[in-house]
Amino acid sequence: MKGIEIVRARVEKLSRKEWMDIIEERRKIITAKLDDFTLPRLGNLEMLVPQHFLLSINKLHPRTGVAFTPNSLDANLQGWFGYALPEGPRFRDVTGQTCRLYSWGLNRSGKWLVIHWHLVFATSDWSKDSLVTMTVTVRELDLETMLELSEAKPEHVCMRLSKIIYAWERKLLERLASIQEIAAGIERDDSVVRGLGDIDAAVHWPSRGPEPPEA
Numbered sequence: 001m002k003g004i005e006i007v008r009a010r011v012e013k014l015s016r017k018e019w020m021d022i023i024e025e026r027r028k029i030i031t032a033k034l035d036d037f038t039l040p041r042l043g044n045l046e047m048l049v050p051q052h053f054l055l056s057i058n059k060l061h062p063r064t065g066v067a068f069t070p071n072s073l074d075a076n077l078q079g080w081f082g083y084a085l086p087e088g089p090r091f092r093d094v095t096g097q098t099c100r101l102y103s104w105g106l107n108r109s110g111k112w113l114v115i116h117w118h119l120v121f122a123t124s125d126w127s128k129d130s131l132v133t134m135t136v137t138v139r140e141l142d143l144e145t146m147l148e149l150s151e152a153k154p155e156h157v158c159m160r161l162s163k164i165i166y167a168w169e170r171k172l173l174e175r176l177a178s179i180q181e182i183a184a185g186i187e188r189d190d191s192v193v194r195g196l197g198d199i200d201a202a203v204h205w206p207s208r209g210p211e212p213p214e215a
Contacts, residue, residue: 019154020143026161027143031110037168039108042115042136043075047089047101049119049126057136061129069137077138079107081115082160084151097121104150104157105138112146114139183208 014022043058057066057075068074083089083103091099098120105113116137122130147154187208194205 016154019158020147023154023158023161024143026158026165027106027110027112030106030161030164033168034108034110039078040080041075042073042077042079042081042105042138045081045103047083047103047117049091049099049128055119055128055131057134060134061131064131065133067133067135069135073136073138077107079105079113080160080164081105081113082152082157084153085156097124097126102150104146104152106161107140111140112143114141114146114149116149 041058044056046054046056049055060066066075081103082105089101089103091101098118100119101117103115103117105115107113116135116139118133118135118137119131120133121127122132141149146152147157190205199205
């Protein structure tokens with residue numbers, strides 16, 4: 001990665017611009033592979049409301065109204081999402097019965113997102129069942145504007161992208177181990193039954209490992 005090579009020998013802290021360059025390089029690498037994976041959905045993104053209960057679009061009370069802007073979007077929007085702080089959301093303008101929150105995201109097309117959440121409660125006790133409406137506004141923006149609106153630090157976004165890649169790797173290794181276990185069992189069985197039928201096993205029976213080159 002070009003950005004990493006530039007700062008590899010550095011000992012002083014990176015500038016905001018250098019962090020952003022590294023983030024953009026990671027975004028390009030991740031975007032090239034996004035279609036290979038099932039991505040989280042916006043509706044499952046959880047936030048901790050100041051009254052200490054977890055809230056997500058897909059777990060709202062049936063009476064709670066949810067509106068999206070643009071209205072072509074819904075809770076099934078796929079992408080990777082994060083908050084200003086790694087440990088969770090930072091609510092703003094917590095006054096009386098309303099509050100708002102910004103989070104950020106990277107959609108399946110590799111575009112940066114800022115998600116604005118506006119919550120209105122019927123009472124000031126902020127109970128889970130008193131949430132009247134949730135308005136969710138999603139905008140595609142450049143990285144700099146996304147960082148400014150979401151108040152996310154570049155280091156935190158970089159950490160989140162690292163976490164994504166490491167999670168992908170773990171899932172692939174788990175799948176690989178499971179498939180290898182099955183393949184090993186099939187290979188043991190094949191060693192017993194190969195040659196006991198009418199097929200010329202030496203010519204037609206498959207084997208584990210890379211496909212042999214075509215003659």
